[in-house]
Amino acid sequence: MRLSRYFLPTLKETPSEAQIASHRLMLRAGMVRQGAAGIYSWLPLGHRVLKKVEAIVREEQDHAGALEMLMPTIQSADLWTESGRYDDYGKEMLRIKDRHGRQMLYGPTNEELITDIFRREIKSYKDLPKNLYHIQWKFRDEIRPRFGVMRGREFLMKDAYSFDMTAEDGVKSYNAMFVAYLRTFARLGVRAIPMRADTGPIGGDLSHEFIVLAETGESEVFFDEGFNDFDPMAADPRDGTDLQPVVDQWTSLYAATDEMHDTDSAGAKDKALVQGRGIEVGHIFFFGDKYSKPLKAEVQGPDGKPVAVQMGSYGVGVSRLVGAIIEACHDENGIIWPEAVAPYKVGLMNLATKDEACTAACDKIYTELSTAGVEVLYDDRATGAGAKFTNMDLIGLPWQVALGNRGFKNGIVELKNRATGEREEVAIGEIVAKLTNQ
């Protein structure tokens, strides 16, 4: 993409409403713009990142056997009355009336809706297990939205729902999601640690939060440094092996957020305990028949008798993750994207746009990279070189390629790694091959 044709409104100064790093950087890098408190438009650069995060979440869900579908954002209040949560949910739920005066709501979550779909279509134990998910916008009318997309009111969430005949099978479904989450966050380029969680209003007795570690995270966390030795990609939910040992390993070490932290517990006395900060990006629950009973989500067992199914739900804050990744990956100059979610892999800068030969060389590199399938953002604007460097550091593409008169005379470009800051001179003729293999 040529920057001269792109829509990338970067800001030199930070808008006064943004306080934390990810919010400041998302505004400055031209990724999002605020519509109302906690509600954002995603501009092209931010949208690309959001879609990449979404794609990785989707791949790992599919890989773990979950089935993608799509439920609406607007729901009828009826199902919520039936589950008893219409009154319980409180002011966090955005309630609206349609033209006929029917009570509707903008979905804050989808347990009721998915359970209704399930109970209408699935009648036999032979159809189990099932794990259905969707990636959809939710709305929770938070008292105080803040931190940009990290705690917005409107947010993109992946939520999956598992249905099993027995609690034992339900735990297997839970474990598959547990492993899928380990893999998802590792692929996104961040370190996430599962922590035993309070089940809160969703209920149930088995639940873990996945916390991305970031120095500027919103909550304080305590965890065993033994987590460093675990490989999140070691287990595969699809190869048919028992995942319980993997889950046992990841839950054997102490890990807790400050509100769950208990200095008196045995694990907390471990010498290997370290303190850090983190951001919750995923939360999984196994809650048995909490919703299937009141909503009568039953199947017939082998004996012909109806049984309420065992359910679990599994959320990932997709839009929140974009902010969380930035919190974990930035410096004083801007964002440092992990390659898997970077909006473009390479930022190519023409530092001598008035020099026809140099420009032709840049154009050639741009064309060849594009043809080779490398995502490249090409700064071909007639602005000063300093502005280009500063802007590239801000938007944080993993690789920067700079070509100006100086290098052109000697037949070299400068290649810079945004994360390490390392610069290297590469022959013009070799840069494409080098980036293609990188």
Added chain:
RNA sequence: CGGGAAGUGGCGCAGUCUGGUAGCGCACUACACUGGGGGUGUAGGGAUCGCAGGUUCAAAUCCUGUCUUCCCGACCA
């Protein structure tokens, strides 16, 4: 919802106390120079000062109401 701040060109701010023709930096437009870390000059465009009402000869400035945004707390993907 309790406590606290703030709304003035796109962004960051001054002006408000003490009422008297709306200002600065950045960004933007044109031209020239410049071109390896947000460069320089000249000339421009753009604001009913959040909104409504009131006081006054006169309101960004004083009074009343209201909306919005941000921060701390309780709540949360």
